[in-house]
Amino acid sequence: MKVLITEKKGQLGKDLMKSAPKGIELFPFGRDELDITSETAISEQLNEIQPEYIINTAAFTAVDKAEKETEQAIAVNSTGAGNLALAAREHSAKFLQVSTDFVFDGNQTTPYLPDAPINPLSIYGKTKANGEILVRKHFAAGSIILRTSWVYSTTGRNFVKTMLNFMRERQEIKVVIDQVGSPTWSKNLALTIWAMVTNNVHVGIYHWSDAGVASWYDFAVAIYEEATTLGLLSNPVKISPIPTAQFQTPAKRPAYSVLDSSQTNKIWGVLQEHWRTALRKMLIEQK
Numbered sequence: 078m079k080v081l082i083t084e085k086k087g088q089l090g091k092d093l094m095k096s097a098p099k100g101i102e103l104f105p106f107g108r109d110e111l112d113i114t115s116e117t118a119i120s121e122q123l124n125e126i127q128p129e130y131i132i133n134t135a136a137f138t139a140v141d142k143a144e145k146e147t148e149q150a151i152a153v154n155s156t157g158a159g160n161l162a163l164a165a166r167e168h169s170a171k172f173l174q175v176s177t178d179f180v181f182d183g184n185q186t187t188p189y190l191p192d193a194p195i196n197p198l199s200i201y202g203k204t205k206a207n208g209e210i211l212v213r214k215h216f217a218a219g220s221i222i223l224r225t226s227w228v229y230s231t232t233g234r235n236f237v238k239t240m241l242n243f244m245r246e247r248q249e250i251k252v253v254i255d256q257v258g259s260p261t262w263s264k265n266l267a268l269t270i271w272a273m274v275t276n277n278v279h280v281g282i283y284h285w286s287d288a289g290v291a292s293w294y295d296f297a298v299a300i301y302e303e304a305t306t307l308g309l310l311s312n313p314v315k316i317s318p319i320p321t322a323q324f325q326t327p328a329k330r331p332a333y334s335v336l337d338s339s340q341t342n343k344i345w346g347v348l349q350e351h352w353r354t355a356l357r358k359m360l361i362e363q364k
């Protein structure tokens with residue numbers, strides 16, 4: 078099966094490329110080769126390749142920056158996703174759009190099911206939510222929207238790598254304790270996406286993250302403990318919990334954004350790994 082991937086330089090894009098199963102002919106593109114905001118670029122590549130499946134991992138993911146660079150966030154996360162879905166329909170390809178837990182407002186206290194009402198708090202969340210709406214408008218019959226959360230990998234910008242850098246440079250760090258979600262290793266997410274693509278039985282909105290929940294503070298403590306055990310850190314660091322009110326950011330984030338992955342697990346037979354186990358494996362790879 079010919080699978081086109083946007084964008085090969087992102088965290089998820091890289092892990093999708095590394096874990097592609099047998100029988101998949103990969104066509105991964107960088108932003109410089111396929112800018113998803115350009116209908117012409119999309120049309121040229123799709124005419125040339127005639128993919129049977131398109132996976133869109135390309136996104137404007139800088140959550141705080143999106144508050145100021147709103148036009149660019151809309152162009153990539155909303156218009157770009159819509160462009161790809163429309164082009165997929167026109168080329169009779171199936172489509173998978175990766176979306177986010179940040180489409181929710183965080184007022185729930187139990188895991189969000191895929192049909193829970195969305196109410197994004199930030200520009201990033203709003204642009205991703207509008208991307209979902211456009212994908213469904215243009216190609217509901219052939220698209221999967223897969224929401225995930227708190228993605229990290231050995232490459233790219235992410236919380237784990239930021240914390241490791243802080244922990245090497247500082248004696249004390251303060252981390253938010255009243256935002257709760259599920260950290261997700263992009264390698265595990267990539268395997269789930271391949272299960273969905275190769276067993277293309279359903280369309281619609283689905284959720285998937287690694288198992289378990291954590292606050293950013295819990296996640297930071299786990300990073301410190303696991304990295305110290307593996308010899309990636311050697312100096313003592315005091316990690317203190319703080320409320321969101323003491324860590325103001327341009328973008329508002331949901332206080333609770335745990336996703337219920339049970340439908341995805343059931344349909345595609347995916348086994349969820351606890352986030353701490355996944356973190357340990359990622360750090361071993363990082364080493």
Ligand SMILES: NC(=O)c1ccc[n+]([C@@H]2O[C@H](COP(=O)([O-])OP(=O)(O)OC[C@H]3O[C@@H](n4cnc5c(N)ncnc54)[C@H](OP(=O)(O)O)[C@@H]3O)[C@@H](O)[C@H]2O)c1
Pocket residue numbers: 083084086087088089090107108111112113114133134135136137138153157175176177178205224225226227228229233234
């Ligand atoms: N990271 C998370 O915590 C998280 C959580 C939930 C959901 N998600 C979703 O998961 C997906 C993958 O995220 P990720 O963590 O792999 O993100 P990432 O590492 O930031 O990768 C996104 C890639 O998209 C590229 N891109 C930006 N604008 C583009 C355009 N116009 N055309 C083509 N490519 C473009 C970026 O390039 P530049 O670097 O040059 O901008 C970057 O390489 C995204 O849909 C994201 O919204 C992520």
